[in-house]
Amino acid sequence: MKILELESSKGWGGQEKRTARLVNNLPDEFQIFWGVAPDSQLYHRRKEIRGKFFPVEIRKSYDLKAIWKLANIIRREGIDIISTHSGKDGWVGAILGKLTGTKVVRTRHLLLPIRSPRSFNWSSRVVGVSQGVIETLKRGGVDPKKLHLIYTGIDTEKFRPNPSARVQFRREIGVKEGEVLIGIVAVLREAKRHQDLIEAVAPLQGVKLVIVGDGPQRHNLEKLITQMGLGEKVKLVGARDDVEKIYPALDIFALPSRHEALGTALLEAQSSGVPVVGSRVGGIPEAIAEGETGLLFTPLNLEELREKLKILIDNPHLRKEMGTAGRHRIISHFSITSMTTQTTHLYHQLKEEI
Numbered sequence: 001m002k003i004l005e006l007e008s009s010k011g012w013g014g015q016e017k018r019t020a021r022l023v024n025n026l027p028d029e030f031q032i033f034w035g036v037a038p039d040s041q042l043y044h045r046r047k048e049i050r051g052k053f054f055p056v057e058i059r060k061s062y063d064l065k066a067i068w069k070l071a072n073i074i075r076r077e078g079i080d081i082i083s084t085h086s087g088k089d090g091w092v093g094a095i096l097g098k099l100t101g102t103k104v105v106r107t108r109h110l111l112l113p114i115r116s117p118r119s120f121n122w123s124s125r126v127v128g129v130s131q132g133v134i135e136t137l138k139r140g141g142v143d144p145k146k147l148h149l150i151y152t153g154i155d156t157e158k159f160r161p162n163p164s165a166r167v168q169f170r171r172e173i174g175v176k177e178g179e180v181l182i183g184i185v186a187v188l189r190e191a192k193r194h195q196d197l198i199e200a201v202a203p204l205q206g207v208k209l210v211i212v213g214d215g216p217q218r219h220n221l222e223k224l225i226t227q228m229g230l231g232e233k234v235k236l237v238g239a240r241d242d243v244e245k246i247y248p249a250l251d252i253f254a255l256p257s258r259h260e261a262l263g264t265a266l267l268e269a270q271s272s273g274v275p276v277v278g279s280r281v282g283g284i285p286e287a288i289a290e291g292e293t294g295l296l297f298t299p300l301n302l303e304e305l306r307e308k309l310k311i312l313i314d315n316p317h318l319r320k321e322m323g324t325a326g327r328h329r330i331i332s333h334f335s336i337t338s339m340t341t342q343t344t345h346l347y348h349q350l351k352e353e354i
């Protein structure tokens with residue numbers, strides 16, 4: 001079966017990583033093709049991603065040049081299913097489906113309300129990465145009969161407890177014996193609310209906070225850390241390609257986002273045996289089994305966030321229990337195998353309809 005992946009995004013965030021991870025782990029029966037911008041991260045990383053890449057710039061929702069080029073690829077290669085992910089490629093893919101008679105699967109990775117349901121309803125199926133995303137799409141007018149929930153799957157062998165990595169990273173950033181290390185791995189965007197985590201941690205004793213990631217809020221966060229005199233307590237280490245060696249070093253992982261489709265970093269942290277604290281928004285309550293693998297708090301509520309962090313800071317036995325339970329839950333509910341099995345089943349259903 002031949003799948004054409006369309007992605008107009010040029011970045012390398014959770015959405016692109018999820019798509020690449022899914023493609024790399026689909027069964028051999030699938031042949032993968034890509035239509036992505038030549039200056040995109042996906043195209044730059046094409047040697048490590050399965051499939052044949054075509055450089056196609058999708059500049060707008062009705063990009064006639066891209067539609068013409070992609071239509072030729074679909075006919076020449078005999079594409080069975082078009083897979084889309086973002087706004088512009090979602091429209092282009094939906095149009096191509098109508099023009100060529102090809103089945104289209106639209107995946108929604110974001111929790112944000114949609115502007116129009118039309119391109120979604122023109123698609124054959126619409127995948128949501130969490131039930132929160134599914135409900136948002138329903139409210140936006142997407143046909144419920146087209147909707148399918150497929151949770152993001154992560155590599156539970158890559159993200160696992162690692163005692164040696166724990167010692168090495170804690171030494172790298174100067175964590176003292178007995179200190180509790182809290183961490184967040186996320187793009188430095190306002191919606192992730194890093195500033196809330198910094199302010200929540202500020203008065204707590206015996207803790208350090210490490211912020212992993214880069215993005216538009218970096219300067220503002222550096223300024224806040226300096227103004228609050230937290231240079232020794234809060235460490236910004238920038239974007240890292242070895243986060244699988246950072247998660248095991250943490251005692252607590254926190255994600256205080258004000259909106260989140262699911263929170264892949266929460267899954268990776270739990271897979272690494274780390275208890276988590278997350279805001280009660282979007283798909284986060286689906287990623288965390290409250291009271292079992294982590295704790296939830298009301299978004300933007302600094303006092304409640306601090307209270308939940310303190311519960312775990314003061315109780316190392318609870319941290320260990322939740323860390324163990326978290327890894328077991330991720331293996332059973334959010335593995336790559338689960339994601340690829342469900343996607344394979346969906347593709348087979350569509351193939352039968354062709």
